[in-house]
Amino acid sequence: MKALQRFESSRLRMNYPIVRFAPSPTGYLHIGGARTALFNWLFTRKHQGKFLLRIEDTDLERSEEKYIDQIISALDWLGLDHDGDYILQSNNLSSHQAALDQLLAQGKAYRCFYSKEELDQLRLAAEKAKKPFRVPTTYRDLSQEELNKHLQDKKEFTIRLKVPEGETRFEDLVFGNITVQNREIDDFILARSDGSPTYNFVVTIDDADMKITHVIRGDDHLANTPKQILIYEALSLPVPTFVHLPMILGSDGKRLSKRHAATNVQEYKEKGYQPKSIINYLSLLGWNPDSNEEIFSINEIIEQFELNQIQKKPAIFDEKKLNWVSGQHLQKSSIKELIEAIKDLDLTWAEHHSEDFVKKLLLLLRDRSKNIQDIIELGNIIMSNPSSYSQDELHNIFKGNNFEVIENFISGLEAEEFTQSNIEQLIDNISIQCELSLGAVMKQIRFAITTITYGPSLVEIIILLGQDTIISRLKKFVQHST
């Protein structure tokens, strides 16, 4: 019977995983957190499980309400939707207390009357003697009488777990079998002297209460896992499956921190990266599908995602590759999609232009941009009438301030019908007349019209902006520069 139950429950857990992402609201959602959230999310979306969001707000000193909103909106922007409302860890205090009482009552935890200062001294002494420090188990098995005496003295105490003899082993889905000798683990603290429960304890209780089947988190928690397993076991709670993800590092190979370029998800939104690009790139960090393909839609990633293909070694976040991924996705994006993404960043962009104009402009910009911000900026340059020119470039491009090309171009445009073939013909003629290469002629015209020397096809820009705008810009340019 029991075996059958175990079988049933493991089957259930296989089919309907419940996972959680558990950020603490002490800062913005950063790239590393986003990756953890993503892998949790991918796993549940693939297996029709539940992706829960738990806000670990028990560090009252550092937690801030505004960060909760920011984390949620960043996840939302990425499209990593969680199931149900988010859960506040601070709402589960009574369960933490109950578990603590239970462990105490069952003699699986005990009150330890060492003060922090005493322990610090012992720790220091051990260090000096180059011996490994162990918390003494002096108070582990006090008689009721001794215990009462200490309590009557109002002596402060912490609550520690009685770590049993033996070893603790588990199979991590990424790192494989891990075994730790329990004698390497101190009777660690479950509750501080002010009664508040510690991280390892709270996480365990919450995960159990939320019926988490797969704990997917950063590998900085790998070494905490045996402790948490000891807590599950002390409380006879089912132990979830653990999946530790290798860290994401900065370009210097160190843990991602403020020192690195951009770590905040919000910054990538502002820079104009699309969520699908971020997700595609992040998914490739530490994971890869069984193919040489690298550009995927989100659904394709979900389809192919497997936890057991995750890498063990940490990965460095490479903005150059992100740019490439982003450019690839941009080229696949529809005009409608681009317009929406642009509006997200800048509501006033191209507001005085017709829908048709915007479409044609985006068609010109899409293939040469890495992100939405690139499109906005290049577009702005093309759309706005120049107010000033770089003098250095101007002298460089117009040797001896000779504006013959521009003047000829203006009179040519005024004389002919404004069509693509006429304009091309005109440029050809000027090239011959002025004895300049086609490239040199176009460079001069491009610069006069847009102030820059790069960008989409010149003739297409001219057609798009229209005869009046072009002639007026060229005339102003000549006035300005002579």
Place this chain on the structure above:
RNA sequence: GGCCGGUUCGUCUAGUGGUUAGGACUCAGGGUUUUCAUCUCUGCAACAGGGGUUCGAUCCCCCUACCGGCUGCCA
């Protein structure tokens, strides 16, 4: 110090007891293009080191080095 992990081009990675160790990004060069970008072609570039096991190790075992985590009344 102790414990637990990790290590394939600069970066992300594939891979196998016998391979010219594959792909992608970056970089360099060529082609396409009016420019820039795209696209395309070519090139540079890696099994951390040392011992074993083996006919043969990048792959299996051990040691070393380096990196990371834990060793907190932080999370």
